[in-house]
Amino acid sequence: QVQLVESGGGLVQAGGSLRLTCAASGRTFSSTTMGWFRQAPGKERVFVAAITWGTAITYYADSVKGRFTISRDTAKNTMYLQMNSLKPEDTAVYYCAGRQFIRIRTISSRDEYDLWGQGTQVTVSS
Numbered sequence: 001q002v003q004l005v006e007s008g009g010g011l012v013q014a015g016g017s018l019r020l021t022c023a024a025s026g027r028t029f030s031s032t033t034m035g036w037f038r039q040a041p042g043k044e045r046v047f048v049a050a051i052t053w054g055t056a057i058t059y060y061a062d063s064v065k066g067r068f069t070i071s072r073d074t075a076k077n078t079m080y081l082q083m084n085s086l087k088p089e090d091t092a093v094y095y096c097a098g099r100q101f102i103r104i105r106t107i108s109s110r111d112e113y114d115l116w117g118q119g120t121q122v123t124v125s126s
Contacts, residue, residue, distance in 0.1 A: 002026040009120030020081040022096030030054030033102040038092035047108035086124045093119040
């Protein structure tokens with residue numbers, strides 16, 4: 001059973017940067033898609049970015065395009081989210097997620113993912 005563990009969250013001022021890490025225990029297959037979601041207080045969990053493990057094709061929510069970069073290191077079984085130019089509205093708990101054989105047209109749907117980490121808090125002060 002693969003487990004996902006996030007780290008790297010914290011408090012940062014607006015305009016600053018953070019890098020989140022998602023470490024996967026156990027084998028991650030090339031057919032896996034990994035993603036980042038976030039949930040602000042009182043709001044639904046929403047898609048941030050995703051990456052196909054085998055081919056490293058990336059997908060982003062419009063709200064983070066040009067500011068966030070998702071990447072993965074297959075040798076370390078680890079996924080990253082580099083977050084630059086952070087804004088107060090980026091404040092949320094960030095979760096990593098994964099699933100094998102995900103359909104590209106539903107890659108931004110949280111219901112498609114069956115593996116989840118525990119989340120890491122990101123707070124951006126104005």
